[in-house]
Amino acid sequence: MTARDLFTFRNRHFTAAVGITAAILIVTAIGGFIVLPFAQPWVQFANVWDAICSAAGLPQRAATVAAPEQTRRLSEVVLTSSTLARPNQEAIGRGATLAQRCAICHGPTGISRADSPNLAGQYAAVIYKELHDFRSGARTNAVMSPFAVNLTDQEIADLSMYYAYLPRLPAYHPTPQLPKPNIVIYGAPMRGIAPCGSCHGSLDNKIGSPWLEGQSEAYMKAQLQAFASGERRNDISQQMRNIARAMTPQEIDQAAAYYASQPPDVVKAVD
Amino acid sequence: MLVNRKLILAHFWLAFAVFGIALTLGAWQMFIRSPIGTWLSNPELYYRSLTAHGTVMGYVFPTLVAMGFGYAISESALEQRLVGVRWAWAGFWLIVAGSIMAVIPIALGRASVLYTFYPPLIGNVFYYLGVVLVVVGSWIWVALMSINLRVWRKAHPGAPVPLAMFANVAGSYLWAWTAVGAALELLLQIIPVAAGLKTTIDAGLARVFFSWTLHAIVYFWLMPTYIAYYTIVPRAIGGRVYSDTMARISFILFLVVAMPIGMHHTFADPQVGAGFKFIHSAFTALVTLPTLLTVFTICASVEIAARLRGGRGLFGWIRALPWDNPMMLALAFSFVMLGFGGAGGLINMSYQLDASIHNTQWITGHFHLIFGGAIVIMYFAIAYDLWPHLTGRELIDLRLIRTQLWLWFVGMMITTFPWHWVGILGMPRRMAYFDFGDPGIAPQALSVTLSAIGGFILLASGILFLVILARGMRAPQTDAGPYRFALAVHQPATVPVALNTHALWVGLMIALTLTNYGYPILTLALNEGTSVPAVYVGAQ
Numbered sequence: 040m041t042a043r044d045l046f047t048f049r050n051r052h053f054t055a056a057v058g059i060t061a062a063i064l065i066v067t068a069i070g071g072f073i074v075l076p077f078a079q080p081w082v083q084f085a086n087v088w089d090a091i092c093s094a095a096g097l098p099q100r101a102a103t104v105a106a107p108e109q110t111r112r113l114s115e116v117v118l119t120s121s122t123l124a125r126p127n128q129e130a131i132g133r134g135a136t137l138a139q140r141c142a143i144c145h146g147p148t149g150i151s152r153a154d155s156p157n158l159a160g161q162y163a164a165v166i167y168k169e170l171h172d173f174r175s176g177a178r179t180n181a182v183m184s185p186f187a188v189n190l191t192d193q194e195i196a197d198l199s200m201y202y203a204y205l206p207r208l209p210a211y212h213p214t215p216q217l218p219k220p221n222i223v224i225y226g227a228p229m230r231g232i233a234p235c236g237s238c239h240g241s242l243d244n245k246i247g248s249p250w251l252e253g254q255s256e257a258y259m260k261a262q263l264q265a266f267a268s269g270e271r272r273n274d275i276s277q278q279m280r281n282i283a284r285a286m287t288p289q290e291i292d293q294a295a296a297y298y299a300s301q302p303p304d305v306v307k308a309v310d
Numbered sequence: 311m312l313v314n315r316k317l318i319l320a321h322f323w324l325a326f327a328v329f330g331i332a333l334t335l336g337a338w339q340m341f342i343r344s345p346i347g348t349w350l351s352n353p354e355l356y357y358r359s360l361t362a363h364g365t366v367m368g369y370v371f372p373t374l375v376a377m378g379f380g381y382a383i384s385e386s387a388l389e390q391r392l393v394g395v396r397w398a399w400a401g402f403w404l405i406v407a408g409s410i411m412a413v414i415p416i417a418l419g420r421a422s423v424l425y426t427f428y429p430p431l432i433g434n435v436f437y438y439l440g441v442v443l444v445v446v447g448s449w450i451w452v453a454l455m456s457i458n459l460r461v462w463r464k465a466h467p468g469a470p471v472p473l474a475m476f477a478n479v480a481g482s483y484l485w486a487w488t489a490v491g492a493a494l495e496l497l498l499q500i501i502p503v504a505a506g507l508k509t510t511i512d513a514g515l516a517r518v519f520f521s522w523t524l525h526a527i528v529y530f531w532l533m534p535t536y537i538a539y540y541t542i543v544p545r546a547i548g549g550r551v552y553s554d555t556m557a558r559i560s561f562i563l564f565l566v567v568a569m570p571i572g573m574h575h576t577f578a579d580p581q582v583g584a585g586f587k588f589i590h591s592a593f594t595a596l597v598t599l600p601t602l603l604t605v606f607t608i609c610a611s612v613e614i615a616a617r618l619r620g621g622r623g624l625f626g627w628i629r630a631l632p633w634d635n636p637m638m639l640a641l642a643f644s645f646v647m648l649g650f651g652g653a654g655g656l657i658n659m660s661y662q663l664d665a666s667i668h669n670t671q672w673i674t675g676h677f678h679l680i681f682g683g684a685i686v687i688m689y690f691a692i693a694y695d696l697w698p699h700l701t702g703r704e705l706i707d708l709r710l711i712r713t714q715l716w717l718w719f720v721g722m723m724i725t726t727f728p729w730h731w732v733g734i735l736g737m738p739r740r741m742a743y744f745d746f747g748d749p750g751i752a753p754q755a756l757s758v759t760l761s762a763i764g765g766f767i768l769l770a771s772g773i774l775f776l777v778i779l780a781r782g783m784r785a786p787q788t789d790a791g792p793y794r795f796a797l798a799v800h801q802p803a804t805v806p807v808a809l810n811t812h813a814l815w816v817g818l819m820i821a822l823t824l825t826n827y828g829y830p831i832l833t834l835a836l837n838e839g840t841s842v843p844a845v846y847v848g849a850q
């Protein structure tokens with residue numbers, strides 16, 4: 040008994056096995072590629088071949104439906120984990136010079152004395168993204184927008200690396216440290232809210248999300264409200280809008296107050 | 311004729327040791343996300359644990375059991391010393407090395423990607439390399455099983471291959487081809503990204519590759535259990551296999567219809583065409599065939615045993631069965647769980663019904679019932695049956711063994727029934743905690759609590775199992791005699807070549823993989839612009 044006796048149509052086991060398998064394959068293929076596509080009254084096919092291509096998952100250009108008109112600009116920044124991954128001394132130096140214009144609001148050490156955000160030691164990708172968004176108009180602010188419109192790509196990158204390089208200093212909002220509110224540690228699972236720290240640095244950092252410890256309470260509250268109302272919409276895929284919309288006003292207050300009272304040392308570095 | 315007992319024992323001990331650790335993690339997971347635990351403030355810990363639990367229970371533990379059992383079958387069914395013992399040890403040590411290599415990044419929180427890898431999530435490269443080593447170690451076993459059978463055939467030209475070995479080799483071929491999907495995913499897609507050579511990954515293609523492995527792997531897990539059904543149980547309870555031919559047909563059917571059907575795991579994925587989903591769904595339905603054949607044949611074999619013991623009547627014979635025999639008990643429990651689990655499986659494989667339970671706790675409930683329950687309880691039985699032959703010492707305390715099996719069965723029922731139920735109510739799987747204070751899911755608190763209690767019963771049973779085996783190493787010595795497998799009512803003198811070799815069925819398995827997977831894989835691979843940026847976990 041050798042392979043030659045087996046792999047021949049004279050062997051009835053071979054014939055039966057191959058025949059039955061092929062028959063099942065053909066019947067199910069006819070079902071899946073021809074019968075079922077046409078059984079969907081809501082889809083129209085030009086011909087059988089069209090139905091087969093569709094059922095096979097052949098990528099096709101969607102029909103002639105026009106994409107909805109965008110009325111407001113959205114963020115066009117693409118961030119990957121290698122964005123600005125390698126800071127260099129020269130860029131940081133250039134950034135330091137450029138940053139003199141920013142110091143009035145963001146503080147000479149990157150720590151704001153007003154309600155503008157602190158930038159010292161912020162993740163580079165975050166500053167990079169926000170500056171791009173201000174420049175493109177995806178995010179607007181009466182004070183920031185005019186500063187950003189004239190920045191070149193190179194300047195944005197330099198500024199981002201400079202601020203990321205600055206040491207993380209305690210903030211200028213000397214409130215006692217508050218206990219963690221539930222919305223911060225657990226999020227709200229039933230409303231699809233993850234714990235803040237799973238993106239914002241204390242548990243994990245998802246690229247493009249800033250760390251928040253020590254930011255101004257008024258600033259953070261205003262941003263959460265702007266996300267919730269849709270006034271601010273430069274978050275990619277509505278990541279923050281979806282969360283802010285599902286937060287209650289108390290939770291917004293709690294989260295803003297909590298983060299404002301935190302020292303920056305719990306934040307994780309990016310590698 | 312078990313010569314290489316140390317080798318086999320090493321496989322079993324390592325399997326059960328890692329099982330014990332993963333079981334403890336499982337019980338902890340169950341507890342921590344139930345209303346009786348407090349919420350974890352760092353969900354990442356949950357995913358660390360889940361990755362370790364899934365990787366060990368899915369890849370390391372069943373593979374080691376299949377390997378150890380396979381070596382035992384090869385030596386005792388073929389009555390021939392294992393050829394390639396050194397290679398076998400090399401395979402074992404590869405698995406040890408791979409497991410250690412994978413577990414370190416998991417423990418450090420650098421590979422919390424879950425055992426399904428979940429691209430575009432990318433963890434530390436050593437995690438994936440560790441998994442690859444485990445698979446490579448198991449491929450050595452596949453080769454050895456094939457070689458040993460070939461050596462035997464040379465010495466016994468034309469003779470029927472003993473059923474246990476025929477099935478064992480079928481299982482090893484199934485595994486060899488099944489693992490190729492995940493191997494391609496790891497080697498071509500994930501590892502280049504994890505090693506920093508690329509920063510984007512085609513997650514859709516990766517999922518298709520993984521589905522190639524994910525379905526058939528469950529039949530690889532099932533193989534030792536089915537081999538035990540056919541070749542151990544009838545002997546242990548004093549019966550005979552009802553039909554040797556039926557048994558062979560079941561095993562070769564697993565090769566053909568269990569393998570190329572994994573796309574029911576991508577029903578919800580947009581990158582796969584609906585036509586292919588339908589074909590896979592239809593072929594999945596065919597898997598019921600070998601299972602029903604097996605249920606029928608085994609029930610008939612058990613009935614033979616009962617009638618030999620004087621059982622009478624249409625159902626009266628059931629009472630004549632040796633219910634105090636652990637093997638009988640394990641088989642009955644296994645069948646009950648297989649029945650419920652199989653019924654649930656029918657829902658998973660139906661394109662439409664699946665939508666309502668996709669990614670819910672139903673799925674985890676389902677595979678714990680069938681894998682952790684029906685399959686693993688037979689792993690216990692296999693160990694109990696082999697132990698005296700491996701150690702040369704008797705397992706004396708049958709009551710303790712029965713208690714252990716009862717606890718596993720009851721624990722699994724209490725764990726998995728409510729688990730299915732909350733899944734139907736829509737509770738998602740792979741969540742570190744649930745807000746049971748919310749009126750939306752407050753009614754599920756009771757079910758989840760029950761599951762957690764069941765989990766502790768399972769943990770107790772698992773510990774008992776390890777204790778029994780450990781005590782068995784020190785029991786008084788006996789001569790257990792040669793290890794034998796069940797005989798058929800009609801022991802075949804000759805078997806048609808198609809049922810005595812695997813070539814035809816392996817051929818059909820590969821051909822169907824090409825028809826069912828070829829086009830989707832090619833279009834995804836050739837399509838530009840389908841990759842997304844990798845998301846690195848724990849890369850702080």
Ligand code: HEM
Binds near residue numbers: 683741
């Ligand atoms: C031999 C027995 C078992 C096997 C083979 C097994 C296997 C698995 C696998 C493969 C996963 C999937 C991991 C993932 O979703 O990434 C898993 C998840 C899980 N297992 Fe087990 N397991 C077993 C026993 C147990 C036991 C006894 C418990 C409880 C005491 C348990 C509790 C869990 C939990 C809670 C999850 C996570 C479910 C989720 O969050 O989606 N497992 N198990």
Ligand SMILES: [Cu+2]
Binds near residue numbers: 572574
């Ligand atoms: Cu499957």
